[in-house]
Amino acid sequence: MSENLLMKGNEALGEAAVAAGCRYYFGYPITPQSELIEYMAKRLPQVGGTFLQAESEVAAINMTYGAASAGARVMTSSSSPGISLKQEGISYIAAAQLPCVIVNVMRGGPGLGGIQPGQADYFQATKGGGHGDYHSIVVAPNSVQEMADLTVLAFNLADQYRNPVMILADGALGQMMEPVSFQNSSIIEVEKPWTITGMGERATPNKINTVVLNPEGLEQVNVNLQKKYAVLQEREVRWEQSRTEDAELVLVAYGITSRIAYSALEMARATGLKVGLFRPITLWPFPKQALANAVSQAAAVLTLELSAGQMVEDVNLAIKCTKPVYFHGRTGGMLPKPRDIYEQIVSILATRGDK
Template sequence: MSEKVLMKGNEAIGEAAVIAGCRHYFGYPITPQSELIEYMAKRLPQVNGVFLQAESEIAAINMVYGAAGAGARVMTSSSSPGVSLKQEGISYIAAGELPCVIVNIMRGGPGLGGIQPGQADYFQATKGGGHGDYHCIVVAPNSVQEMAELTVSAFNLADQYRNPVMILGDGALGQMMEPVSFEDLRLIPVDKPWATMGIGDRVSPNRINTLYLKPETLEQVNNALQAKYAMLQEREVRWEETSTDDAELVLVAYGISSRIAYSAMEMARENGYKVGLFRPITLWPFPKAALAKAVSNAADVLTVELSAGQMVEDVNLAIRCSKPVHFLGRTGGMMMSPQDIYERIVEIFKANKGGK
C-alpha cells in the first residue's frame, strides 16, 4: 500500500513537478495559487533548482521561454488575470516549439474578479488565448491526486511533443486538502538535441526563432504545427465516463464541477433517473469522438460549468447538435450544489415526459 500525505492541490502540483524533473520555476504571486509559488520557493533550492519571483507575469513567461529553449524542464503558474498577461509569451513558446508547463488555478472574473473558484478561462486555454494558430495541450484534474499525476504527465507530454502544456485547475482544487500518493509518478527522460546549449560535441549553435519574414516560410512553419496538433488529437485524448451505457441523460463536466456532478448523478440514480457522467480530462484535444459515442443512446445532455457557458460549445460541436444540450452554470466564484444539478435533471426528465 502506497504512503499518502495530506496536501493542498497547489502543493501537490509543486512536489509532482520536482519529481518530474522540474528544476526551474519563474512566477509571480496571485491568489488562489500562491501556495504553489511558495512551495517552489522552498523546495527547489533543496534539489539544486532555480526559483525566481519575477517582477511581473510578463517577465516570468519570457524567462520560461529562455529556460525551455536551453533544454530545462521549467514551469510557471498563475491565476486568471495573470495568465492573461502571459498570453503573448505563450504564443511565442508554442511557435518556438518549446516544452514547458503552465498552471492556471482559475478564479472568478472578468477583470480582477474575485479569489473564489471559476472555470471561465476555458476559451482562453483551449482556443489559443494569444495570437496566431497555435494550441496548448490542456489537462484538467478533478482531485489533488490527479493534480499530482497530471503534472508529471504534463512535463512528459511537453517534452514528447515540444509543446506547452497547461494544467487548468480552479480555486477549489488548488485550496482543498486530500491524501495524495507520489509513489508511482515517474518522469520520462527525453533527449533535446534541438536545445540552444549544452548538447555534446556540437560546433554550431542551435537557434530558436519565431520571426519569419517570408510568408512561404511562415506557412511551412504553420503547416508543421498543424500536423503536430492533428497527431495530438489522434493520440493524446483522455476522458472518464461513468454509467453512460444506459443513461437517458449524460452530464458533461470537468474539474471541480465534475465532482459536484458525480454526486448529483448518484442522487439521480438513487431516485430512478438513468443519468451518466462524461468527464473530459484533456480539454484540448477535446474528446469529441468519445463524447459522441457516450451520449449516442441518451436523449439529452447537460453541461455543467462554473462559467456563463464555454465548454458547452465544444459539447455541441462534438455531438453535432444531434440532441438537446442543456446548460447549468454559476459565475463570479459561486458554485452550484449537487441539489442544484439534481433539480435540473428532474426538470429535463419531466419535460421529456410532458411534465408528468
C-alpha cells in the same frame, strides 16, 4: 515520497513538479495559487533547482521561454488575470516548439475578479488565448491526486511533443486538502538535441527563432504545427465516464464541477433516473469522438460549468447538434449545489418524457 500525505492541491502540484524533474520555476504571486509559488520557493533549493519570483507575469513567461530553450524542465504558474498577461509569451513558446508547463489556478472573473474558484478561462486555454494559430495541450484535474498525477503527465507531454502544456485547475482544487501519493510518478526522459546549450559535436549552433518574415516560410511553420496538433488529437485524448451505458441524460463536466455533478448523478440514480457523467480530462485536445459515443443512446445532455457557458460549445460541436444540450452554470466564484443540479435533471427528463 510514496506514502499518502495530506496536502493542499497547490502543494501537491508543486511536489509532483519536483518529482517530474522540474528544476526551474518562474512566477509571480496571485491568489488562489500563492501556495504553489511558496512551495516552489522552499522546495527547489533543496533539490538544486532555481526559484525566481519575477517582477511581473510578463517577465516570468519570458524567463520560462529562456529556460525551455536550454532544455530545462521548467514551470510557471498564475491565476486568471495573471495568465492573461502571459499570453504573448505562450504564443512565442508554441511557435518555437518549446516544452514547458503553465499552471492556471482559475478564479472568478472577468477583470480582477475574486479569489473564489471559476472556470471562465476555458476559451482562453483551449482556443489559443494569444495570437496566431497555435494550441497548448490542456489538462484538467478534479482532485488533489490528479493535481499531482496530471502534473507529471504534463511534463512528459511537453517534452514528448515540444509544446506548452497548461494545467487548468481552479481555486477550490488549489486550496482543498486531500490524501495524495507520489509513488506512481512515471517520468519519461526525452532527448533534446535541439537545445541552445552550445555546439558540442555539431558543425553549427542550434537556433531557436520565431521570426520568419517570408510568407512561404511562415506558412510552413504553421503547416508543421498543424501536423503536430493532428497527432495530438489522435493520440493524446483523455476522459472518464460513469454510468453512461444506459443513461437517458448525460452530464458533462470537468474539474471541481465534475465532482459536484457526480453527487447529483448519485442522487438521480437513487430515485431511479438514468443519468450518466462524462468528464473530459484533456480539454485540448477535446475528446470529441468519445463524447459522441458516450451520448449515442441518451436523449439529451446537460453541461455544467463555473462560467456563463464555454465548454458547452465544444459539447455541441462534438455531438454535431444531434441532441439537445442544456446548460447549468454559476459565475463569480459561486459553486452549484448537487440538489440544484438534481432538480434540473428531474425537470429535463420530465420534459423529454412528454415528447
